[in-house]
Amino acid sequence: LNMVASAHSRLANLQRHFQTSDNVGKDGLNGGNVKISPEVAEALSRGDAVVALESTIISHGMPYPQNLETAKEVEAIVRNNGAVPATIAILDGIPCVGLTTKELERLANLGTKAQKTARRDIAYLVASRGNGATTDSATMFFASMVGIPVFVTGGIGGVHRHGEQTMDISSDLTELGKTPVAVISAGIKSILDIPRTLEYLETQGVTVAAYKTDQFPAFFTETSGCKVPCRVDSPEDCARLIDANLKLGLGTGILIAVPIPKEHAASGSLIESAIQKALQEARDKKVTGNAETPFLLARVNELTGGASLASNIALVKNNALVGAKIAVAHARMRQ
Numbered sequence: 001l002n003m004v005a006s007a008h009s010r011l012a013n014l015q016r017h018f019q020t021s022d023n024v025g026k027d028g029l030n031g032g033n034v035k036i037s038p039e040v041a042e043a044l045s046r047g048d049a050v051v052a053l054e055s056t057i058i059s060h061g062m063p064y065p066q067n068l069e070t071a072k073e074v075e076a077i078v079r080n081n082g083a084v085p086a087t088i089a090i091l092d093g094i095p096c097v098g099l100t101t102k103e104l105e106r107l108a109n110l111g112t113k114a115q116k117t118a119r120r121d122i123a124y125l126v127a128s129r130g131n132g133a134t135t136d137s138a139t140m141f142f143a144s145m146v147g148i149p150v151f152v153t154g155g156i157g158g159v160h161r162h163g164e165q166t167m168d169i170s171s172d173l174t175e176l177g178k179t180p181v182a183v184i185s186a187g188i189k190s191i192l193d194i195p196r197t198l199e200y201l202e203t204q205g206v207t208v209a210a211y212k213t214d215q216f217p218a219f220f221t222e223t224s225g226c227k228v229p230c231r232v233d234s235p236e237d238c239a240r241l242i243d244a245n246l247k248l249g250l251g252t253g254i255l256i257a258v259p260i261p262k263e264h265a266a267s268g269s270l271i272e273s274a275i276q277k278a279l280q281e282a283r284d285k286k287v288t289g290n291a292e293t294p295f296l297l298a299r300v301n302e303l304t305g306g307a308s309l310a311s312n313i314a315l316v317k318n319n320a321l322v323g324a325k326i327a328v329a330h331a332r333m334r335q
C-alpha cells in the first residue's frame with residue numbers, strides 16, 4: 001500500500017510540475033515541452049475543474065464551418081457549466097493544452113491538412129514541427145500528463161468490423177488501458193464492432209459505465225443492445241468513480257458512455273443502411289488504417305443528407321454539458 005501511495009504522490013508531483021507556470025521558459029515551453037494556456041494552467045494550479053477536449057473531431061470529424069462552430073460552442077458549454085475547456089492539439093510541433101480562438105480557427109481551417117495524430121504519431125509531429133489534431137488516444141496522453149482527469153469527446157474509436165482479421169483496433173482502447181483519464185463519450189458508433197470493442201475494453205481493464213442507463217449506447221442511437229458492467233446516475237457518481245480510480249492507483253481509464261438525447265437520436269434504420277453502404281465502399285476502395293474512420297464518418301454524413309452530422313453535433317454538446325458537471329463535482333471532492 002505504501003508503494004502505491006508513493007507512486008501516487010510521485011504522479012501528483014509530476015502533474016503539479018506541469019500545472020505550474022513557474023517552469024515555463026521564454027519559449028512558452030515547460031519541462032515536458034507542452035504549452036499550457038495561462039487560463040488552463042491557473043485552473044489546474046487552483047484545483048479548479050478543467051475539461052480536456054480532442055481536436056481530430058475538428059479536423060477530420062466534421063466539415064468546415066460546422067467544425068469551428070461546434071468547437072466554439074462546446075467550449076462555451078463547458079465554461080457555462082463552471083469548468084475551463086482545454087482543447088488539445090499540436091501546433092508547429094508544440095503540444096498545446098488550451099487553444100486560443102485564433103488557434104481553434106487555424107485548426108478548423110486546416111481541416112484534413114492537419115495530421116490526424118494518435119499516440120503513435122505524437123513524436124513524429126513534434127520532431128517534424130507539424131500540425132497535429134489529436135485523436136482520443138493522444139488527447140488522453142496529454143491530459144493525463146498535465147493532470148486533467150476528465151476528457152470529453154463525441155465517440156471513441158474501437159474494434160473495427162472484421163477487426164479479428166485486420167487487427168484494426170483503435171489505439172483509443174489501449175490508451176484507456178494505461179491512462180487514468182475518464183472519457184465522456186456517446187459510446188461507440190456502429191461503424192465499429194461494438195460487442196468486440198467491449199470485450200477488448202474488459203481485457204484492457206477499463207472501467208465502462210453508462211450514464212442513467214444499463215445499456216451501452218451506440219452514438220447515434222441510445223442503445224447498442226449490449227449491457228454495461230456499471231451504471232452511474234449523477235455527476236457525483238462519476239466523480240466518486242474517478243476519485244476511487246485515482247486513489248487506488250489503478251492506472252487505467254474510465255469510459256463513461258452518455259446516450260444521445262432522445263430528441264436528437266437519428267433514425268436507427270437510416271443510419272444503419274448508410275453505414276452498410278459506407279462500409280462496402282470503404283472495402284471496394286481499399287480504405288484502411290487511420291483513413292477508415294474519417295472516410296466512414298464523412299460518407300455516412302453524405303448518405304444521410306446531413307442527418308448524422310446534426311445528431312453528432314447535438315451529442316457532443318450534451319457530452320460537454322455532462323462532462324463539465326462531472327469535472328466540477330470531482331474538483332469539489334478534492335478541495
Ligand code: PSU
Pocket residue numbers: 054056057060061118134135136137154155156157158169170171172189289290291292293297
Ligand atoms: N469517432 C467519431 N468522431 C471522431 C472520431 C471517432 O465519431 O472524430 C475520431 C476520434 O478522434 C477518435 C479517432 O479518437 O477518430 C479514432 O480513429 P481510429 O479509428 O483511426 O483509431
Ligand code: MN
Pocket residue numbers: 168169170171289290
Ligand atoms: Mn485503426
